[in-house]
Amino acid sequence: MRGISTRTLVAPAVFGIAALMVWQLAVTVFNIQPFVLPGPINIGAQFEQVWPIIWAGTLVTGGNALIGFIMGAVAAILAAIIAALARPFDELTQPVVTVAAVIPLVALAPILYAMFGADAETSRQLIAALAVFVPVYLNTLRGLRQVKPVHRDLMRAYAATPWQATRTVTLPAALPFLFTGLRIASSLAVISALIAEYFGGPVDGLATSITSSAAGSNYTLAYAFVLGAILLGLAFYCVTLALEKLATRHAPLPPERPAVGR
Amino acid sequence: MTDAVTVSAVGKTFAVANRGTVVALEDINLVVAPGEFVSLIGPSGCGKSTLLRLIADLDQPSTGTLSVFGKTARQARTDQDYGIAFQQAGLLAWRTVAENVELPLQLHRVAKPTRRARVAELLELVGLTDFADRYPDQLSGGMQQRVAIARSLAESPGLLLMDEPFGALDEMTRERMQNELVRIRHETGAAVVFVTHSIPEAVFLSDRVVVMSPRPGRIVDVVSVELGGERGDEVREASAFFARVSAVREALHGAPAKGVRGVENR
Numbered sequence: 102m103r104g105i106s107t108r109t110l111v112a113p114a115v116f117g118i119a120a121l122m123v124w125q126l127a128v129t130v131f132n133i134q135p136f137v138l139p140g141p142i143n144i145g146a147q148f149e150q151v152w153p154i155i156w157a158g159t160l161v162t163g164g165n166a167l168i169g170f171i172m173g174a175v176a177a178i179l180a181a182i183i184a185a186l187a188r189p190f191d192e193l194t195q196p197v198v199t200v201a202a203v204i205p206l207v208a209l210a211p212i213l214y215a216m217f218g219a220d221a222e223t224s225r226q227l228i229a230a231l232a233v234f235v236p237v238y239l240n241t242l243r244g245l246r247q248v249k250p251v252h253r254d255l256m257r258a259y260a261a262t263p264w265q266a267t268r269t270v271t272l273p274a275a276l277p278f279l280f281t282g283l284r285i286a287s288s289l290a291v292i293s294a295l296i297a298e299y300f301g302g303p304v305d306g307l308a309t310s311i312t313s314s315a316a317g318s319n320y321t322l323a324y325a326f327v328l329g330a331i332l333l334g335l336a337f338y339c340v341t342l343a344l345e346k347l348a349t350r351h352a353p354l355p356p357e358r359p360a361v362g363r
Numbered sequence: 364m365t366d367a368v369t370v371s372a373v374g375k376t377f378a379v380a381n382r383g384t385v386v387a388l389e390d391i392n393l394v395v396a397p398g399e400f401v402s403l404i405g406p407s408g409c410g411k412s413t414l415l416r417l418i419a420d421l422d423q424p425s426t427g428t429l430s431v432f433g434k435t436a437r438q439a440r441t442d443q444d445y446g447i448a449f450q451q452a453g454l455l456a457w458r459t460v461a462e463n464v465e466l467p468l469q470l471h472r473v474a475k476p477t478r479r480a481r482v483a484e485l486l487e488l489v490g491l492t493d494f495a496d497r498y499p500d501q502l503s504g505g506m507q508q509r510v511a512i513a514r515s516l517a518e519s520p521g522l523l524l525m526d527e528p529f530g531a532l533d534e535m536t537r538e539r540m541q542n543e544l545v546r547i548r549h550e551t552g553a554a555v556v557f558v559t560h561s562i563p564e565a566v567f568l569s570d571r572v573v574v575m576s577p578r579p580g581r582i583v584d585v586v587s588v589e590l591g592g593e594r595g596d597e598v599r600e601a602s603a604f605f606a607r608v609s610a611v612r613e614a615l616h617g618a619p620a621k622g623v624r625g626v627e628n629r
Contacts, residue, residue: 251453254421259470260441269466273457351457351498 139321148325154310155329162306163333165222166294169229170337173290174283176230177237184238185245185271202235207293210300225297225306232293233286237279244278245271280345287341291334307333365433367522367554368395368418373427375413375580386579387413391427393573393582397521400548400555402565402572404611410580411558412526418556419447419524432521443471445522446515446553450530452507454499460510461486461495467517485513488547505536512544516551523548523555529564538596541567545594562615566590566607567599574614584614 121141127133128140135143148155184191206228213224248271256266298308307330314322375388388410395401403411416422417429420436431439439445446467454463461482468478486492489509499507508528515523529537541564548555559565565572566588574584588607590598598604 249451249453251449251451252455254416254419254449255447255453257421258419258440258445258447259467260443261470265470269470270455273455276457351500 136318136320139324143321144324144328147321148328151322151325155307155326158305158307158310158326159329159333161222162291162294162298162308162330163336165225165297165306166229166290166333166337169226169294170233170287170290172226173230173233174237174286177234177282178241178279180234181238181241181245184242191242198235198238201231202239206231207296207300210297214301219301220303222303225294225302228297229290229293232289236285236289237282240282240285241275241279244275247274247278249274277345277349280341280348284338284341284345287337288334291330291337295330365397366394366430367397367399367432368393368556369430370394370414370418371428373414373417373424373429375410375417375422376425388417388424389579389581391580391582395522395554395556398552398554400557400568400570402557402559402569403575404559404562404565404572404615405575405580406560406577406615408580409575409577411575413580414575415524415526415556415558419445439522443467443518444520445524446518446520447524448508448511448515448526448528450527452499452504452511454507454510454514456499459496459498460491460502463499463510464513464517466514471518481517485516488516488550489513489543503536505532505540508532508540509543512547516547516553519551519553521553523551523553525555526558527560528557530559537564538599542596544568549593562608562611563599563604566604566611567594572607572611574611583617586610586614 125140125142128138133140139147180194184194209231210224210228213227217223217227252270252274253266256270261269295306295308298306299312303309304313307326311323311326311330314320314326370391370393373388373391374386376384376386379385391410391414393401393414403414405411413422417424418431418436420440429436432444434442434444455466458466464482464485465478468481473481482495483492486495489512491506491509491513494502494506499510502510508531512528515525529540532540545568555568557565557568566586569588572586572588573582574586575581576583586607590601590603590607
């Protein structure tokens with residue numbers, strides 16, 4: 102185990118630090134101007150300097166992403182439960198879900214701003230929710246279909262009520278899939294909330310700050326906001342990844358292992 | 364005392380897509396006495412598992428009648444008169460060994476202290492006391508199957524239905540599990556209907572071996588074993604054991620010749 106954690110933690114960290122050093126060295130040695138590419142040290146200093154502004158922007162963008170994430174996930178889970186219970190619903194909605202999976206959702210942003218007003222965060226939250234819906238829906242539905250025939254027989258042999266069967270077998274088997282869907286969706290929520298800001302709305306999020314500092318030729322500041330956006334995305338990803346690990350720590354057994362004696 | 368299982372003139376046909384129907388079982392008559400161990404043996408497709416599923420009320424017969432302890436199979440199932448184990452252990456991966464064994468008791472709202480005590484007893488019976496808090500993925504195949512057997516015994520059923528429970532185990536584990544099943548059966552006094560395709564396994568475990576043939580599934584012979592109650596490994600070496608194994612084998616291999624079709628030479 103120790104060897105694995107060294108390889109999975111230390112090695113990427115060393116590589117990352119080395120890359121930053123090469124970047125800084127290149128900027129210093131070749132005397133690259135900050136408007137072309139600022140060095141990591143400058144970006145770090147800028148980040149620290151404007152931290153309160155970045156934090157405020159992170160709260161706005163992160164809040165939009167979180168609200169969208171929750172709305173999208175709740176809607177997706179409910180829809181998946183209905184689809185799992187009623188085949189006609191599933192067949193009815195399949196084309197819609199396929200369409201939703203392929204349309205570039207952020208393209209809806211200008212239209213949604215027109216619908217909900219350019220001074221509200223609603224359209225950003227909705228775009229994040231739409232982006233979250235598809236992966237959570239598809240994964241949850243797949244999870245709900247994981248009940249093994251042997252478990253179905255067992256539940257019938259025990260004369261379990263439908264609700265008991267759902268609670269003891271169907272839901273626990275679906276959970277790992279649901280959490281995988283949430284993990285995939287978490288990054289989409291942050292990305293969608295960020296990109297939606299590029300299309301308009303209130304000037305308060307991380308992405309609007311990136312645009313305005315880049316427009317003002319303050320590239321170091323723009324990069325500092327980019328760093329904030331990266332950290333926000335990482336935070337979403339890490340939290341959902343941790344939840345997924347927790348949910349899958351006793352994952353359903355793969356097709357039962359070839360038996361080995363004690 | 365009412366018989367554990369009575370099967371009279373039972374037939375089962377399945378509808379197969381685009382190919383009409385398949386007769387899985389035809390004119391099956393079988394009586395299992397309380398406490399009796401009966402094995403169903405036969406080649407793949409002879410309907411032995413189907414027959415077990417009919418007794419368990421997991422499927423319904425197309426013709427004929429079935430009763431379990433004098434009730435309909437359905438009533439017996441809702442009354443939890445039988446315990447069941449399959450070839451796949453079918454444990455719930457997210458529950459510990461103890462929680463898996465506890466499952467039927469929990470579903471039937473047995474009080475927690477009673478449940479705990481019973482689970483401890485059952486784990487003792489299958490020799491897994493030290494593994495109560497482990498998860499199924501931490502156990503070997505043989506141990507998983509023992510958990511499944513403990514689970515099937517949870518409600519002290521008078522009838523145990525087993526569908527090739529040792530089918531996926533290696534030979535050594537399999538023999539040890541058979542020894543344990545003989546012991547468990549003696550301690551519980553339950554009747555057992557045991558599906559297998561291993562002749563020595565059927566002979567070693569059973570009071571009677573029911574030999575079946577495929578297409579359509581029929582009972583071709585019933586071999587009484589009469590090797591005594593408490594059997595240990597020494598029985599596997601006894602000449603009486605070999606004689607019974609031969610008897611079952613002859614009944615099995617004679618089966619296709621009795622049929623009219625004679626096309627299949629497997």
